[in-house]
Amino acid sequence: MRLTLRVWRQPDADTPGAMVTYAVDGISEDMSFLEMLDTLNEELILKGDEPVAFDHDCREGICGACGVVINGDAHGPERTTTCQLHMRHFEDGDTIDVEPWRAGAFPVVKDLVVDRSSFDRIIGAGGYITAPTGSAPEAHATPVPKPDADFAFEHAECIGCGACVAACPNGSAMLFTSAKVNHLNVLPQGAPERETRVLDMVAAMDEEGFGGCTLTGECATACPKGIPLPSITAMNREWLRATRKVAR
Amino acid sequence: MALATRGTDQRPSMTRTLWGSTIGKKTVMAVSGLIMLGYLVAHMLGNLKIFFGAPEFNGYAHWLRTLGEPVLHHEWALWILRVVLVAAVVLHAVCAYQLSRRDRAARPVGYAHKRARATYATRTMRWGGVILALFIVWHILDLTTGTAHPGGFQPGHPYQNVVDTFSTWYGNVVYIVAMLALGLHILHGFWSAAQTLGVGGAARERALRTSAAVLAFALTAGFISIPVAVMTGVVG
Numbered sequence: 208m209r210l211t212l213r214v215w216r217q218p219d220a221d222t223p224g225a226m227v228t229y230a231v232d233g234i235s236e237d238m239s240f241l242e243m244l245d246t247l248n249e250e251l252i253l254k255g256d257e258p259v260a261f262d263h264d265c266r267e268g269i270c271g272a273c274g275v276v277i278n279g280d281a282h283g284p285e286r287t288t289t290c291q292l293h294m295r296h297f298e299d300g301d302t303i304d305v306e307p308w309r310a311g312a313f314p315v316v317k318d319l320v321v322d323r324s325s326f327d328r329i330i331g332a333g334g335y336i337t338a339p340t341g342s343a344p345e346a347h348a349t350p351v352p353k354p355d356a357d358f359a360f361e362h363a364e365c366i367g368c369g370a371c372v373a374a375c376p377n378g379s380a381m382l383f384t385s386a387k388v389n390h391l392n393v394l395p396q397g398a399p400e401r402e403t404r405v406l407d408m409v410a411a412m413d414e415e416g417f418g419g420c421t422l423t424g425e426c427a428t429a430c431p432k433g434i435p436l437p438s439i440t441a442m443n444r445e446w447l448r449a450t451r452k453v454a455r
Numbered sequence: 456m457a458l459a460t461r462g463t464d465q466r467p468s469m470t471r472t473l474w475g476s477t478i479g480k481k482t483v484m485a486v487s488g489l490i491m492l493g494y495l496v497a498h499m500l501g502n503l504k505i506f507f508g509a510p511e512f513n514g515y516a517h518w519l520r521t522l523g524e525p526v527l528h529h530e531w532a533l534w535i536l537r538v539v540l541v542a543a544v545v546l547h548a549v550c551a552y553q554l555s556r557r558d559r560a561a562r563p564v565g566y567a568h569k570r571a572r573a574t575y576a577t578r579t580m581r582w583g584g585v586i587l588a589l590f591i592v593w594h595i596l597d598l599t600t601g602t603a604h605p606g607g608f609q610p611g612h613p614y615q616n617v618v619d620t621f622s623t624w625y626g627n628v629v630y631i632v633a634m635l636a637l638g639l640h641i642l643h644g645f646w647s648a649a650q651t652l653g654v655g656g657a658a659r660e661r662a663l664r665t666s667a668a669v670l671a672f673a674l675t676a677g678f679i680s681i682p683v684a685v686m687t688g689v690v691g
């Protein structure tokens with residue numbers, strides 16, 4: 208395959224960036240999108256140019272590092288992570304736009320790499336349990352109803368990639384935050400902090416400057432892990448419940 | 456290990472929590488929107504009385520002023536309703552403005568590759584809301600105070616006033632455009648309010664979407680039937 212890439216190049220956070228056009232040749236349709244970028248970078252390095260910086264780690268869809276916006280879609284046209292997106296979803300001769308996540312709370316570090324530590328701070332505000340857990344407990348000690356276990360697991364799948372924020376027209380982090388809140392709030396292990404967790408994580412989310420939710424549903428469409436839109440409804444329910452219980 | 460939590464003892468008041476949070480502001484919008492929606496259903500049904508002639512319609516308007524008597528003084532019920540509605544409109548619009556500003560600021564640099572996002576009803580909530588706000592002002596100046604009424608406004612004779620308004624081309628255009636905007640606003644807004652208040656979810660998805668569509672259609676069709684009736688001579 209022969210492709211034309213238009214890639215966001217920005218040397219550092221303080222220097223303005225621009226879309227730069229590159230031609231790449233010899234792309235196999237079995238390559239992942241990241242391998243295609245590797246091919247481009249090899250050529251750039253041989254030419255003595257600066258390679259395109261992008262985040263990646265596991266390359267198997269579980270770490271959440273590799274997010275970029277491809278032709279306006281977070282993680283590209285398929286519902287998966289960029290590392291798991293294969294070039295067979297593109298046509299020979301295509302022009303592909305590659306941009307970083309765009310959000311004030313995700314400042315660009317370099318090229319396609321953004322700083323997502325705002326997510327870490329949301330987690331730090333309540334995405335944990337305070338009970339000392341020790342080693343793996345006996346499974347029958349604390350029974351969890353099957354629907355609750357499924358609900359928790361569905362939300363535990365969130366890999367913190369930030370595609371929800373990148374896709375949302377308001378740059379809102381509600382889907383991510385709801386995944387983290389719902390995961391722990393439904394379980395007995397998370398019960399002691401049930402109210403403070405949701406209030407504090409939502410407060411941290413607002414403090415980071417993410418936008419509000421207008422329920423457009425773009426987040427859930429983009430999420431590679433299939434966190435559904437009703438997760439936000441469930442978090443709203445938790446937040447209102449906690450506000451009634453805890454607020455003076 | 457002691458983790459640095461935000462503490463559970465010192466919590467701001469309920470009002471501060473609501474007003475200081477994006478979810479809280481959205482809750483204010485949902486509740487004020489539902490109050491306006493409830494009013495609009497009653498308003499639309501009341502307006503349909505125009506099809507039964509001037510005496511019935513004018514009599515209904517007169518009855519509204521006596522509502523609540525003798526417990527309440529003449530027109531008090533109407534004024535209470537007006538205060539509640541003005542509060543709902545103002546709170547709704549202020550939250551909409553503040554949240555929209557915040558949403559814009561959350562993406563200082565946009566994407567080079569643009570594409571349409573979300574459904575039409577969802578995308579038009581803001582502009583549709585602005586159209587509704589302008590319409591509400593015009594509508595009150597036209598048919599409540601009579602300040603912007605075409606021809607001589609007659610207090611106590613709403614039948615004639617309505618016919619006068621819908622005998623002008625612009626009265627019909629403004630009204631019909633606003634009611635179409637209202638339908639779209641409710642189509643997304645009603646469902647949206649259920650999600651904000653945490654009563655939505657996978658099991659109720661279809662019921663909520665259907666209710667939103669029925670409400671949106673019934674209100675828009677009900678309100679628009681009146682200018683159409685005046686234009687076609689059914690009411691006049």
Ligand code: HEM
Binds near residue numbers: 481495555
């Ligand atoms: C003053 C004029 C109005 C303005 C500026 C306005 C604006 C808005 C905006 C910007 C939203 C948020 C959209 C979103 O979150 O995607 C919204 C939601 C909503 N509006 Fe309005 N609107 C107005 C009038 C009305 C009226 C007359 C009704 C009554 C039917 C209404 C009912 C709703 C409802 C139920 C919601 C959903 C609230 C939620 O998402 O929780 N609005 N409005």
Ligand code: SF4
Binds near residue numbers: 364371430433
């Ligand atoms: S909710 Fe989905 S899109 Fe958002 S961070 Fe988690 S996995 Fe990524």
Ligand code: FES
Binds near residue numbers: 272273288290
């Ligand atoms: S590199 Fe880990 S999810 Fe893509």
